[in-house]
Amino acid sequence: SGVPAQTLLHLYYCLVSVAIASLIAVPLGLYIGHTGRGSVFVVGTSNALRALPTLGLVTLLVLIFGLGEAPALAGLIILAVPAVLSGTYSGVRNVPADALDAAKGMGMTGAQRLWQVELPNALPLLLGGVRSAMLQVVATAAVAAYVGLGGLGRILLDGLKINDYAQMASAAILIALLAVLLDLVLAGLSRWLVPRGLTLVEASRQGRRGEKA
Numbered sequence: 001s002g003v004p005a006q007t008l009l010h011l012y013y014c015l016v017s018v019a020i021a022s023l024i025a026v027p028l029g030l031y032i033g034h035t036g037r038g039s040v041f042v043v044g045t046s047n048a049l050r051a052l053p054t055l056g057l058v059t060l061l062v063l064i065f066g067l068g069e070a071p072a073l074a075g076l077i078i079l080a081v082p083a084v085l086s087g088t089y090s091g092v093r094n095v096p097a098d099a100l101d102a103a104k105g106m107g108m109t110g111a112q113r114l115w116q117v118e119l120p121n122a123l124p125l126l127l128g129g130v131r132s133a134m135l136q137v138v139a140t141a142a143v144a145a146y147v148g149l150g151g152l153g154r155i156l157l158d159g160l161k162i163n164d165y166a167q168m169a170s171a172a173i174l175i176a177l178l179a180v181l182l183d184l185v186l187a188g189l190s191r192w193l194v195p196r197g198l199t200l201v202e203a204s205r206q207g208r209r210g211e212k213a
Contacts, residue, residue: 003155003174005150006150006151006152006154006155007152007174007178009149009150009151010138010141010142010144010150010151010152010153010175010178011178011182013072013073013076013137013141013144013149013151014076014134014137014138014141014178014182016073017073017076017077017079017080017137017141018080018084018130018133018134018137020073020077021076021077021080021081021084021133022080022084022130022133024077024081025080025081025082025084025085025088025129026084026088026126028042028085028088029084029085029086029087029088029089029091029092029126030088030092030114030118030119030122032089033088033089033090033091033092033093033118033122034092034110034113034114034118039089042085042089043085043086043089046081046082046085046086047082047086049078049079049081049082050082052078052079054075054076054078054079054140054143055143055146057075057078058071058072058074058075058143058144058146058147059146059147061074061075062147067147069144069149071147072143072144072147072149075143076137076140076141076144079133079136079137079140080133080134080136080137081133082133083129083130083132083133083136084126084129084130084133085129086129087125087126087127087128087129087130087132088122088125088126088129090125090129091121091122091123091124091125091126091129092114092118092119092122094121094122094125095117095118095121095122096121099117099121100113100117100118103116103117123190123193123194124190124194127186127189127190127193127194128190130186131183131186131187131190134179134182134183134186135179135182135183138175138178138179138182139175139179141153142156142157142171142175145157152171152174152175152178153171155167155170155171155174156168156171156172156175159171
């Protein structure tokens with residue numbers, strides 16, 4: 001029940017929920033980005049999910065399914081899906097047209113273009129979506145404590161019950177530090193996964209956009 005144990009539990013909730021959200025959102029984003037089918041419905045639904053209050057959603061799931069990890073994790077997964085889906089979809093749709101034309105000219109099939117051209121070019125935005133989702137989940141995973149689970153939210157709520165503002169502030173600081181640490185880890189992973197050539201090309205594009213602005 002100490003701080004290290006609750007921190008690890010908080011980390012567990014975040015990693016599991018973002019991993020499951022990515023397993024759902026990345027294939028879906030690749031499909032609609034590659035084919036363009038259902039993009040209006042899926043992207044619109046994804047944006048609508050952003051407006052759902054996580055605490056209210058988790059409470060509703062608890063009322064339906066009862067106490068346990070499943071309702072809390074389901075709420076966090078629903079929170080994480082839109083960011084990953086938007087990043088994946090935008091990454092595929094923003095692949096340079098000349099790269100796609102060159103792939104078609106080489107006789108690549110649709111599946112080959114997706115895996116060898118579109119996915120590598122979409123990695124920066126895709127991983128950016130994962131980083132955004134992780135930050136949102138770390139900040140809101142404290143709601144798991146509201147339904148009787150652990151994590152840093154447990155320390156925060158316990159401090160609230162006894163008006164211990166130092167304990168509440170400590171829990172909030174730990175949550176912020178965990179968010180920064182995870183973002184740094186994902187940033188390092190992005191630099192390792194994204195080819196250096198794509199990084200230079202993206203930086204060049206942003207520079208041109210800044211000059212036009």
